[in-house]
Amino acid sequence: HGACEEEDSDVDDPWQDEEYYGSYKTLKLHLEMLSDQPRTQSYRNVIMQNSQALKGKRILDLGCGTGIISFFCAQLSEPEVVYAVEASDIVEQTRKLVEENGYSRVIQVLGQRAEELQLPTKVDVLVSEWMGTCLLFEFMLESVLLARDLWLKEDGVMWPSTARIHMVPCCADREYSSRVHFWDSPYGLNFSSLKPMAVQEFFSTPKPDYVLKPEDCLSQPCTLLDVNLKTIKIEALERMSSEFQFHVDCDGTFHGLTAWFSVQFQNIDSQEQVDLDTGPFNPLTHWKHTLFMLDQPMQVRTGDKIAGSAVFTRNPIWRRHLSVTITWSITSPSQNTEQNGCKVFPIWR
Amino acid sequence: HGACEEEDSDVDDPWQDEEYYGSYKTLKLHLEMLSDQPRTQSYRNVIMQNSQALKGKRILDLGCGTGIISFFCAQLSEPEVVYAVEASDIVEQTRKLVEENGYSRVIQVLGQRAEELQLPTKVDVLVSEWMGTCLLFEFMLESVLLARDLWLKEDGVMWPSTARIHMVPCCADREYSSRVHFWDSPYGLNFSSLKPMAVQEFFSTPKPDYVLKPEDCLSQPCTLLDVNLKTIKIEALERMSSEFQFHVDCDGTFHGLTAWFSVQFQNIDSQEQVDLDTGPFNPLTHWKHTLFMLDQPMQVRTGDKIAGSAVFTRNPIWRRHLSVTITWSITSPSQNTEQNGCKVFPIWR
Numbered sequence: 001h002g003a004c005e006e007e008d009s010d011v012d013d014p015w016q017d018e019e020y021y022g023s024y025k026t027l028k029l030h031l032e033m034l035s036d037q038p039r040t041q042s043y044r045n046v047i048m049q050n051s052q053a054l055k056g057k058r059i060l061d062l063g064c065g066t067g068i069i070s071f072f073c074a075q076l077s078e079p080e081v082v083y084a085v086e087a088s089d090i091v092e093q094t095r096k097l098v099e100e101n102g103y104s105r106v107i108q109v110l111g112q113r114a115e116e117l118q119l120p121t122k123v124d125v126l127v128s129e130w131m132g133t134c135l136l137f138e139f140m141l142e143s144v145l146l147a148r149d150l151w152l153k154e155d156g157v158m159w160p161s162t163a164r165i166h167m168v169p170c171c172a173d174r175e176y177s178s179r180v181h182f183w184d185s186p187y188g189l190n191f192s193s194l195k196p197m198a199v200q201e202f203f204s205t206p207k208p209d210y211v212l213k214p215e216d217c218l219s220q221p222c223t224l225l226d227v228n229l230k231t232i233k234i235e236a237l238e239r240m241s242s243e244f245q246f247h248v249d250c251d252g253t254f255h256g257l258t259a260w261f262s263v264q265f266q267n268i269d270s271q272e273q274v275d276l277d278t279g280p281f282n283p284l285t286h287w288k289h290t291l292f293m294l295d296q297p298m299q300v301r302t303g304d305k306i307a308g309s310a311v312f313t314r315n316p317i318w319r320r321h322l323s324v325t326i327t328w329s330i331t332s333p334s335q336n337t338e339q340n341g342c343k344v345f346p347i348w349r
Numbered sequence: 350h351g352a353c354e355e356e357d358s359d360v361d362d363p364w365q366d367e368e369y370y371g372s373y374k375t376l377k378l379h380l381e382m383l384s385d386q387p388r389t390q391s392y393r394n395v396i397m398q399n400s401q402a403l404k405g406k407r408i409l410d411l412g413c414g415t416g417i418i419s420f421f422c423a424q425l426s427e428p429e430v431v432y433a434v435e436a437s438d439i440v441e442q443t444r445k446l447v448e449e450n451g452y453s454r455v456i457q458v459l460g461q462r463a464e465e466l467q468l469p470t471k472v473d474v475l476v477s478e479w480m481g482t483c484l485l486f487e488f489m490l491e492s493v494l495l496a497r498d499l500w501l502k503e504d505g506v507m508w509p510s511t512a513r514i515h516m517v518p519c520c521a522d523r524e525y526s527s528r529v530h531f532w533d534s535p536y537g538l539n540f541s542s543l544k545p546m547a548v549q550e551f552f553s554t555p556k557p558d559y560v561l562k563p564e565d566c567l568s569q570p571c572t573l574l575d576v577n578l579k580t581i582k583i584e585a586l587e588r589m590s591s592e593f594q595f596h597v598d599c600d601g602t603f604h605g606l607t608a609w610f611s612v613q614f615q616n617i618d619s620q621e622q623v624d625l626d627t628g629p630f631n632p633l634t635h636w637k638h639t640l641f642m643l644d645q646p647m648q649v650r651t652g653d654k655i656a657g658s659a660v661f662t663r664n665p666i667w668r669r670h671l672s673v674t675i676t677w678s679i680t681s682p683s684q685n686t687e688q689n690g691c692k693v694f695p696i697w698r
């Protein structure tokens with residue numbers, strides 16, 4: 001859920017658990033997630049492709065929501081047991097749905113938080129849909145890694161198995177024109193002194209529900225982070241950084257950088273994997289894309305190089321939040337110029 | 350602004366002034382209003398059509414925001430003075446814009462609330478854009494009527510001069526399918542026991558940002574209220590009611606009723622008026638339409654009659670809120686049946 005809702009948070013609750021779990025007790029977000037076909041079908045495909053390998057296995061579905069992944073396991077394979085764990089109040093509904101669909105023998109619904117989870121034995125597979133805005137926001141990933149360290153067998157399987165953040169420099173003309181250029185002469189008046197206020201108000205945080213069109217990309221995207229979910233340590237989430245280098249492949253206006261993520265599910269008995277890519281070259285998901293607007297657009301030309309780094313820093317107080325620091329330098333061989341810049345984007349604190 | 354933001358309100362502040370004025374101190378809402386061409390051009394047209402009549406007049410622009418209406422007055426006519434009154438912090442910007450555009454001699458910017466307004470003399474014209482969701486939400490109208498009673502000359506002009514609420518029974522198949530039918534068999538599962546929860550969660554308040562397509566209307570619309578803004582008393586806002594009778598003119602599914610408003614600006618020296626109609630047969634405005642969904646859709650046929658009433662009741666405690674009670678009865682001569690119903694929709698308390 002969005003940027004607008006965290007005004008009333010209290011330092012006594014740096015995880016904002018009441019708000020966080022509260023948002024999952026109504027149907028709105030569950031409907032949004034279930035209606036997201038690329039997302040839900042990816043999980044279904046993984047289960048289906050591993051139908052044989054999951055036979056007799058113990059599966060943990062962490063943050064199961066209405067239980068859809070657990071249902072896929074019970075429908076498409078014959079696991080020994082699926083622990084469907086959900087900490088929000090929606091779990092009452094999940095329990096009822098499991099009964100009504102006749103899977104009470106396979107699916108055990110547990111209304112617990114990952115941090116307090118109690119299982120009779122370790123599991124063979126930990127599956128979870130923990131991804132948020134820009135992959136990391138809400139840091140449900142920490143709960144997943146905690147559960148992994150306590151409840152996944154040494155040789156167990158993590159789904160997703162890897163997660164990547166991708167980024168591309170882009171033209172975002174409509175965003176910029178409608179929010180900044182607009183003030184130049186609305187209805188023949190000069191409102192241009194509002195432009196700095198507009199840049200500050202609209203572009204100091206990223207736009208989380210942006211839809212990047214492929215034709216607005218100014219180069220091939222880069223992979224910024226590539227996280228192995230079987231091995232990454234919780235402490236590593238505090239600061240993750242990456243360098244990038246983009247080769248501009250068309251003349252255009254560089255307004256900002258758009259990020260998205262992909263996750264990969266490694267098949268158990270084969271080298272193949274299922275890939276859920278939320279980027280502009282794949283069907284749109286409910287995560288949309290995340291646009292980081294620069295304060296000033298810049299003209300770039302084919303052959304220019306945009307090099308720099310992105311640092312993802314978790315908020316030391318508000319544990320579900322992070323900031324992204326982007327540093328860039330544009331080198332133009334045709335113009336013989338270099339321009340540098342840096343901007344810090346909180347998501348959302 | 351929307352339904353989601355009023356959770357943290359305090360009974361000590363039944364007007365929720367901090368939230369209300371706070372939302373107008375940033376550019377977001379002002380940009381949305383200025384970018385709304387049908388809205389802003391209507392006000393511009395009124396001023397332009399009354400250019401001669403406004404010469405030498407005193408004008409009060411209440412809740413002026415960035416001052417656009419005041420600028421139109423100064424640009425297109427020669428009023429003696431325009432009092433541009435704005436209670437939110439955006440007024441600092443408005444003051445600067447007036448100076449920068451060279452209108453300081455004509456436009457006097459006043460950072461006051463309507464309730465505390467002090468003017469040197471009464472005015473000839475009171476112009477204001479006070480309309481909200483379903484016309485009345487936020488009840489800025491009360492502030493406008495207060496200012497009218499204190500500061501408008503006996504024979505002064507109110508713009509808008511009249512305001513109407515319109516309503517039509519409609520088919521809203523996509524709304525209903527995607528939120529209720531969805532649970533019948535998502536991914537081959539039976540989630541139908543969630544349907545009552547979905548109806549309760551999604552349809553107990555109206556949908557304020559609905560876009561009704563003309564082809565989804567099941568009859569001609571009715572005008573529910575027709576308010577004369579020169580004469581209506583503040584007390585009359587507490588409860589306004591109206592009967593309706595719709596003649597169904599096509600076979601279809603009756604999912605709910607959609608409401609919108611129009612306002613009329615009476616020209617000073619002619620019988621003509623400027624009409625701002627926010628309905629489905631006119632260009633879309635930022636107000637969109639307001640959909641009141643019934644709990645159960647019903648099949649209707651050409652020749653059926655939907656009769657009933659709509660009562661707009663202001664919340665006695667939360668003074669910016671109201672509820673709409675809709676009572677209906679469907680008579681089908683072809684089927685020889687009658688069905689009745691009643692539902693109360695809070696906006697938003």
Ligand SMILES: [Ca+2]
Pocket residue numbers: 129130131132
């Ligand atoms: Ca998520």
Ligand SMILES: [Ca+2]
Pocket residue numbers: 478479480481
């Ligand atoms: Ca308004």
